[in-house]
Amino acid sequence: MSLELREVGEDIPRCAICGAPAVGPCASCHAMVCGDCCVLTEGGVELHAICVRCDRKKGRTLAPAWRGLLLAGALLLAGLALYAALALGLFR
Ligand SMILES: [Zn+2]
Numbered sequence: 001m002s003l004e005l006r007e008v009g010e011d012i013p014r015c016a017i018c019g020a021p022a023v024g025p026c027a028s029c030h031a032m033v034c035g036d037c038c039v040l041t042e043g044g045v046e047l048h049a050i051c052v053r054c055d056r057k058k059g060r061t062l063a064p065a066w067r068g069l070l071l072a073g074a075l076l077l078a079g080l081a082l083y084a085a086l087a088l089g090l091f092r
């Protein structure tokens with residue numbers, strides 16, 4: 001992985017969030033971020049540095065996804081219970 005210098009306006013890359021000298025690009029949105037504005041996150045076996053904006057975004061999208069999964073599981077169980085009840089009622 002090499003750094004892409006797309007917007008070369010100055011020699012030192014600046015943090016996209018606070019404007020301080022950046023240390024590297026965000027693994028998610030590839031915006032240059034400084035040490036204060038990035039968060040280390042574990043993605044599988046690799047350690048990624050993502051900016052605080054992406055970290056907040058991810059945190060927001062992760063919660064409803066989990067809730068949806070739990071809801072789907074609960075509905076599935078309810079459906080199975082209903083099916084079992086109906087099957088027992090039919091066979092009687
Ligand atoms: Zn910064």
Ligand SMILES: [Zn+2]
Nearest residue numbers: 026029051054
């Ligand atoms: Zn980012």
